[in-house]
Amino acid sequence: MTRYLLRRLFLMAFVFLALSLLAFSLSYLFPGDIVQNLSGLRQIDDSQRQQLISYYQLDHNILQQYLAFLTRIAHGDWGQSFASQQPLLQEIQLLLPATLELASYALLLSFVIGIPLGIVAAFKPDSFVGKSISAIAMVGYSLPIFWWGLLLIMFFSLALGLLPSAGRIGVLYEIPHSSGFMLYDILLADIDYRSEALYNALQHLLLPTIVLATFPTTVMISFVRDAMLNVWEQNYIKTARAKGLNRGQVLYRHGLRNALLPVIRQIGLQFSTLITLAMLTEVIFSWPGIGRWLIDSIYQRNYPAIQAGLLVISTMVITINMLTEILHAFFNPLARRG
Structure with missing residues (x-):
């Protein structure tokens, strides 16, 4: 090791x-x-x-x-922004938590939905349920994120008026900036309207999280399904079934443990994808994150901001990928040999 x-x-x-x-x-x-x-x-x-x-x-x-x-x-001297004439590191520290919050909840949602659906699709791959899940995953994989986001805004925000279409929280709520993570700052804030502000922040978070989580969720469904089908053909699974264990016992005791091990590596891969897709999602929902800030900097020809944004995003993606590779190797001795 x-x-x-x-x-x-x-x-x-x-x-x-x-x-x-x-x-x-x-x-x-x-x-x-x-x-x-x-x-x-x-x-x-x-x-x-x-x-x-x-x-x-x-x-x-x-x-x-x-x-x-x-x-x-x-030493933290990254220059100043052409647009605001403010230190770039200060702007990044204000904007980065919003992107990390959105990407983290989208990644969590993709795992919560993608892993169970992938297991169900692999449990009976030739059934109507299994084929339906695979078809939904294929459709979700093909959805353009900008079209999908605008479609949800038109339906839930404009037509039904159920969810807000922009921002992180309503303008009526003033939340003290502590960590930059909106939900955490609301819970820490000493305010009388904490529950109302939390509900409003969750409403603002729901649509962009769904849009951002769509692609990694479909990837996770396909990945878990293929991993489970591959494990299901291994000799130790056949031996366990020959001993008299039913399908559920084999799945719980032997299948999941080995099939979900490669999922650890998917955390880094999907996080990298989420950071890229977050740029479009933040523009669509006016989410004040580093992705929207970087795209605005490109339009404004704000060259110092482009340089700083590239450095921050690339460093974050490289670090997350490397940490997940090390974590995967820690649990999988075969990966260390490779």
């Missing part, structure tokens, strides 16, 4: 090195003034320019500039 961890840590270090080189090179690849791209300042006079050139070590070789870039990133 130690050797496996060292290999994975070396691989993660190499990936982070490549990511930092890409993020560093963006300042030179973006159009415009290199000093403005690095600092995020719009108006720079001659004396300030010389100070910034010295600060960013632009008068040194490229290696020293790269090392200075890593030093600034480590």
